[in-house]
Amino acid sequence: MEIMSIGNELLIGKICNTNAQWLCKKATALGVAVKRVTMLPDNIDETAVAIRETLNRSPQFVITTGGLGPTFDDKTLETIAKALGRKIEINEEALKMVKAKYQAYVANMGSQDFELTEARVKMASFPEGSTPIRNPVGTAPGMQVELKDTTLLALPGVPHEMEAIFDETIMPQLRKASNGAAFYDENLYVDIMESSLAPLIEIVMQESPGIYIKSHPQGEERQPHIELHFSTTSSNAMEAQERLRKAVAKLADLIRSNNGRVYSKEHNSNQG
Amino acid sequence: MEIMSIGNELLIGKICNTNAQWLCKKATALGVAVKRVTMLPDNIDETAVAIRETLNRSPQFVITTGGLGPTFDDKTLETIAKALGRKIEINEEALKMVKAKYQAYVANMGSQDFELTEARVKMASFPEGSTPIRNPVGTAPGMQVELKDTTLLALPGVPHEMEAIFDETIMPQLRKASNGAAFYDENLYVDIMESSLAPLIEIVMQESPGIYIKSHPQGEERQPHIELHFSTTSSNAMEAQERLRKAVAKLADLIRSNNGRVYSKEHNSNQG
Numbered sequence: 118m119e120i121m122s123i124g125n126e127l128l129i130g131k132i133c134n135t136n137a138q139w140l141c142k143k144a145t146a147l148g149v150a151v152k153r154v155t156m157l158p159d160n161i162d163e164t165a166v167a168i169r170e171t172l173n174r175s176p177q178f179v180i181t182t183g184g185l186g187p188t189f190d191d192k193t194l195e196t197i198a199k200a201l202g203r204k205i206e207i208n209e210e211a212l213k214m215v216k217a218k219y220q221a222y223v224a225n226m227g228s229q230d231f232e233l234t235e236a237r238v239k240m241a242s243f244p245e246g247s248t249p250i251r252n253p254v255g256t257a258p259g260m261q262v263e264l265k266d267t268t269l270l271a272l273p274g275v276p277h278e279m280e281a282i283f284d285e286t287i288m289p290q291l292r293k294a295s296n297g298a299a300f301y302d303e304n305l306y307v308d309i310m311e312s313s314l315a316p317l318i319e320i321v322m323q324e325s326p327g328i329y330i331k332s333h334p335q336g337e338e339r340q341p342h343i344e345l346h347f348s349t350t351s352s353n354a355m356e357a358q359e360r361l362r363k364a365v366a367k368l369a370d371l372i373r374s375n376n377g378r379v380y381s382k383e384h385n386s387n388q389g
Numbered sequence: 390m391e392i393m394s395i396g397n398e399l400l401i402g403k404i405c406n407t408n409a410q411w412l413c414k415k416a417t418a419l420g421v422a423v424k425r426v427t428m429l430p431d432n433i434d435e436t437a438v439a440i441r442e443t444l445n446r447s448p449q450f451v452i453t454t455g456g457l458g459p460t461f462d463d464k465t466l467e468t469i470a471k472a473l474g475r476k477i478e479i480n481e482e483a484l485k486m487v488k489a490k491y492q493a494y495v496a497n498m499g500s501q502d503f504e505l506t507e508a509r510v511k512m513a514s515f516p517e518g519s520t521p522i523r524n525p526v527g528t529a530p531g532m533q534v535e536l537k538d539t540t541l542l543a544l545p546g547v548p549h550e551m552e553a554i555f556d557e558t559i560m561p562q563l564r565k566a567s568n569g570a571a572f573y574d575e576n577l578y579v580d581i582m583e584s585s586l587a588p589l590i591e592i593v594m595q596e597s598p599g600i601y602i603k604s605h606p607q608g609e610e611r612q613p614h615i616e617l618h619f620s621t622t623s624s625n626a627m628e629a630q631e632r633l634r635k636a637v638a639k640l641a642d643l644i645r646s647n648n649g650r651v652y653s654k655e656h657n658s659n660q661g
Contacts, residue, residue, distance in 0.1 A: 130414025
């Protein structure tokens with residue numbers, strides 16, 4: 118899977134890409150590996166090129182976030198159409214969704230001034246051959262299009278809308294694709310110089326097929342607190358947890374016998 | 390400029406990419422536009438391909454973060470060497486830097502067991518033709534290599550080390566490249582439906598060359614609080630601020646005369 122986060126606000130550092138982190142965590146927990154995240158500007162030409170590059174790598178899923186709203190800088194549907202070489206057309210199903218939302222808003226506000234303006238129709242202007250995805254909490258529908266190797270999904274950038282659509286419509290697709298696999302991890306906190314730790318990690322990784330161990334220095338090399346993160350993906354929970362447990366125990370032993378300190382351990386349950 | 394953030398911890402959603410946000414903010418404030426951020430795994434082959442793709446776009450600067458430490462998963466120098474088709478060699482200047490750090494740590498700890506292990510030498514194993522960058526607060530040096538169109542810079546992933554190297558060595562290079570340009574922005578907070586706001590933004594952007602206006606919905610369309618972000622890049626502060634002021638005033642007027650509410654305004658000074 119790949120994630121493409123579209124929006125100038127990301128590239129000027131106005132916000133941190135929490136949407137990508139949320140999606141990475143969810144996909145990983147469901148046993149689907151995210152291979153790349155790309156942050157791109159609100160620029161049709163540059164971003165269409167990037168989408169084509171991504172599709173050429175044939176990931177099973179591509180999720181874009183951002184750019185589905187009514188304003189001029191919301192260009193994702195047009196960008197995807199350009200990347201796919203397809204026309205933009207008014208999608209009747211999407212238009213119904215948008216209309217229904219505005220009719221409800223207007224009724225709530227006790228007003229009558231509902232009008233299907235150009236900006237509102239834009240949210241239903243989809244690439245040919247794509248289908249809208251219900252947005253349970255906001256106005257702009259998501260979009261799904263099935264390509265030869267890839268399911269391409271466009272979600273809004275507003276976090277609670279993106280999350281609601283993911284949970285309702287995308288999660289079941291990922292779960293099906295990963296065939297019951299899940300992600301398992303554990304943390305171990307140790308005091309040892311990272312450079313002394315390096316060869317010990319290699320020993321344990323060689324003895325523990327499928328286990329990935331990453332060290333995250335928390336202080337500096339002269340105050341060597343390190344968080345060790347052990348992870349694996351498997352469709353067999355018992356077997357995965359047993360493999361993790363053994364790897365953690367083995368590395369803890371090696372660290373102790375090399376004058377390191379294993380001073381705490383925190384269990385992370387499966388994030389699914 | 391492009392940023393490449395290397396580390397599995399990003400792609401499993403363990404951490405948010407605050408390093409990229411920090412760099413985007415700094416570069417933007419210095420008048421250097423970030424065109425793309427790519428998050429990549431600790432995988433030499435996949436990431437070397439991505440680095441080559443990035444260099445083919447000929448950005449003036451490419452900054453990588455992560456993967457310069459002593460453990461097996463720190464593969465960025467090897468990855469860059471592969472991307473450039475260059476050999477890895479022990480860089481004598483980098484080795485001096487690494488040695489000096491360990492000698493100081495060992496002296497501080499009152500110990501004598503300093504040894505230039507394989508893991509420690511790895512931090513000085515650089516692509517041919519590159520130069521080390523002093524790390525004022527940590528162990529692993531940064532790396533700089535001048536290519537035909539691009540200055541390629543590799544920084545550590547530990548945030549305070551990345552930031553210290555950037556401030557000391559990278560910032561002056563960006564400042565020189567941007568020729569005194571800087572980024573200016575203002576926010577305006579309004580109550581109006583985003584879809585009603587869309588045509589008003591277009592009017593103001595057409596009348597305000599060089600001003601980019603982006604709307605960030607804070608609530609939902611039915612409770613339409615919107616943050617408007619006005620920005621421009623210029624080497625003339627007075628002129629830029631005057632242009633910004635005019636665009637903000639014009640859009641505020643238009644929103645008021647379309648039954649919207651302009652309920653607060655917050656000035657953002659130049660982030661530099």
